[in-house]
Amino acid sequence: MKSRYTVVVVDDSVESLNFLTDALEDAGLTVLVALTGESAISVIERVRPDIVLMDAVMPGVDGFETCRRLKENPAYADLPVIFMTGLSQTEHIIKGFQSGGIDYVTKPIIPEELLPRLRRHLATAQSVRSARAALDMTGRYLIAVDSLGRAVWCTPQATHLLIDVFGYDDTIAFTVPPELASCLSPPVERGANARMKVGDRYLQIAYVGKVSEGEILLRLAVADENAEKTALRTAFPLTDREADVLLWIAAGKSNRDIADILGLSHRTVNKYLDQIYLKISVENRTSAAAKAVRVLSST
8 A cells, every 4th residue: 555645534532543543554554633523624624635534423513514514625525535433224324425425334443344445445536636637737628517517626727717707716616507507418419518608708618428426527618709700601601690590509509599699589590590501501400500510619
């Protein structure tokens, strides 16, 4: 086991802390201890550990609530928490997983059983961190969110973009706006993405894939409306308004949505669509969106 891994052990029993500290240090780990849930959070915020061993039942804030509070901060979303408990009922095991734990061990703790689990979870966590570091180095605008659209982590480029577009001091506070909720599931139309006007620019969020049960990976982009319309009008013989409609088709918007966005009637949008299909030589909106996306992707 790598000698520089750091584990935080949280237990209100001094005897348990002493026993676990000796066993873990003998295995080459650096051990930090906390007697309460509040002090555990304080320790973790000061020194980011590689893994946490958490007593489930403690006076005051118990281990389940401590874990929940930690997991509310996206910075600790991938921090492995293993519960130590004498509770073996199914409801308590489920409660541990629901609060954000990844495993549990029953008391009394047997080091020979605990250490292999630690090694496995440390290796998995290291792989996740390495994958994210690799994404950070790609220079891409990627953000992972949970099923409700709340930020879990961002590449540095996505962080800067969100701060620039929305003015957030901290992208941990970012939640996908309701207007862009369609980006949280695979697009029905190939190339479609969610699109929202912010000032004189457009924020586009495209669904990339489901990373895990609790993480959805999205790709961000900011587009200049005039530049995109110019690109479409250069590629196709479109009027200014037809280019507007085609832009929103490429963004996966319905006719009703486009009518609301552009202040047109539903019937007028249908007429524009007929003209667009004829001018760009397609028969349906899926093909129109695909053609538009190819043009916009090359700009």
